[in-house]
Amino acid sequence: MLPIIFVMPIIQLCILVFAATYDMKNTNLYVVDKDLSSHSRELISKFNGSPFFTVKDLGFSVDAGEKELFKDKVDAILVFEKGFGNDVDLKRPAGVQVLVNAIDASAAGLYNAYIQAVIQDYNLHLQPKLINAKTRQPIQIVDNSYSHLFNPEMDYIPYMLPGILVLLVTVIGLFLSAMNVVREKEIGTIEQINVTPIKKYQFLIGKLIPFLIIGFFELGVGLLLATFVFKIPFLGSLGLIYLVAFVYLLVVLGIGLLISTQTDTQQQAMFIAWFFMVVFIMMSGLFTPVESMPEWGQKLNFLNPVSYFIKMIRMIMLKGSGFKDVMRELGILGLYGIAMLTIAVNRYRKVS
């Protein structure tokens, strides 16, 4: 117990303090340049040169950009209409249109602020001498207008609520399963089980099924509240959400049962389950954008089931993504689930 008490919080501190941040790291842009002037190119290269932006793709149609945005390949679209360069040359107000993926309202706020900063910088560079006499502010030549896609009101509830549903399902699933087998060790019923010819996988599957049902039930209640009380848009398919939830619960319950088979007391199991819970949730993208995390943090997230589920449930509910859009994440979760359950079955010992 001692190592658990001292080592785990330190690991937690080290991971979370760096990983769960609001820092802006890298925003992927899709640029629609209908102007093709030296000025538009210059501003684009300013974005490219900034450590916060990468121009992922260039094109000529906003639709193509929105497709990329829908697939989560890019976070924002910059649109230069024809005549932009001309306006700049004539020192007339020149507009850049910015379309931001606002599913995550807090991240969208960050994109806006940083995009604004780059454009401001460009304005300064264009007009070092042109200072408004009254305000002493540089006069804006290039201005930008925002559109917030998927969540035009920049409302936090549609963004947070699906993530919170994930959290509920995770807490219930992880804790019930982590406490379960170890509780049987404490009260002694496990011995009566171990002395029977029951197969290990039969025992654990028997444990799994009721928790799956409880998790499904929780999710159902949560979705009902989300749509009818909080009026969250529900664009995707309910069946797909349940399929994702099923695969996800296999992972969470596998981890829980593994914890349970490896511990001797409920106290230990509780502590370890908490550890994973906190790390998973803080890094999941629920509160802070995953993109803000350092490279290694994002790599660690490869093992974080919560981040997959949050990503998928947001895509399905808020964007109406279908099976094909979430297939990759779902596949990874599926393999993960099979691995965890196999390990749990293997590590469970009927003989001491």
Next chain:
Amino acid sequence: MKDEKQVIRVRNLFKKFGDFTANHDLSFDVYKGEIFGFLGANGAGKTTAIKILSGLSYPTSGEIEVAGFDVYKQRELLKRNIGYMSQKFSLYEDLTVYENIRFYGGIYGLSRKEIKMKADELLTTLNLEHVRNKRIGELPLGWKQKLAFSVAILHNPDIVFLDEPTGGVDPVTRRQFWDLIYEASRKGITVFVTTHYMDEAEYCDRVSIMVDGKIEALDTPSELKKQFEAKDMDAVFLRLARNSSYQE
């Protein structure tokens, strides 16, 4: 009634926990149909041995065969043919009596019909028909223990291991419990029972007395009394335990 067929054969069984030897060089046989008493003070090593015999824990060394199966290699086969009632009470307290019976019956592969029949028979014998749908947790300890025993032999095992089955219950209930043990023995089930109540030793066909992890005596109760010139098993036990390092 008893034939001389061995159902348990133990040779040089050792069990160590680190430096501590909980079972030291045990060798004995148990024959089909007998009631074998495994006696010893608290901490003598009874539970340790019974867990090894029922496939719940690995011996450190020794040759052990139970119901014709090797405890190293054929543990799961062995488990089909034994019943076990642990020292800790171990039916599910939040399930009803019938649910517990159905659950364990199911694990041993009894059909629904068999389970129902067995449950009726068992509840009638125990006179507990009226608590069939009560949660186990609500019942008095004596009833729970009788139920646990009946559930342990639900699948007609060759041998049943009972680890201090009468711990903490009143003498009347203990007497009734022993009636159940005789009943099982009459059906041909070999009974391996540990206890630290010396009066219960008198009910056994043969007893072994364990002190500090070693078997110090093994014979019928009457032979043991003769050998130690004692008037009852209590006196026999005191003679042996005097050498023990264990302080109560």
